Amino acid sequence: MAVKESIRLQKYLAQCGIASRRKAEEYISAGRVKVNGTVVRLAGTTVVEGVDRVQFDNKTVTPETTLFYYLLNKPKGYVTTVSDPQGRPVVTDLIKDCDARLFPVGRLDFDTEGALILTNDGELAQKIQHPSHEVNKTYEAVVYGHPGKARLQQLETGIILDGAKTAPAKVALIKKMSSTSLCRITIHEGKKHQVKNMFKAIGHPVTSLKRTAYGKLSLNKLPLGNARKLSPSDIKKIFL
């Protein structure tokens, strides 16, 4: 019989479909994970599948055998978590035909709509979110006023947000309306409220925001509130 190797707790939790490795580390330090009945707060702890009993929120978890991948067109008014202490609607409510425990990859604000990947594959989630993969995310933002070329250029080269320079972005002005403009922006970073903060920093706050694509995987005609299963070739497009 093959001997299972020991793996880090956060990687094990990712394989169990709990979350990406990074998010699993947060759960570990929050005291939500037990190994053999004892709360473990050290992410470096190692476990062996089939030998150690791992619990998340007091439920025993085991590695997922079937992996699922969905692209959701998230409407406004949903939280990108699997449960919400305030009782607001959560994005997983919108996936009707899957019994697996799915979680969202990254986040979209409550009032942001658009492309959101949900999966039970913690390793893929980790890959999409890890800065080294520089996965592009494209957004359409309606902003106040009519930003001029120089302002948009500032976003393209990088601006200082919270003391750090943002990575170069691709930005285009698509359409001018009477008091607002529609802009498209592609970034590979994913700091909290990043797009809103970037436009605010150049004096053109966002009035509504939609993510239209991860890499070359776009929403196309997926209706708002609907989800579709992703094929292996769709998944490849995320990294293009």
Ligand code: URA
């Ligand atoms: N940037 C934001 O400001 N909000 C989002 O929801 C996503 C990116």
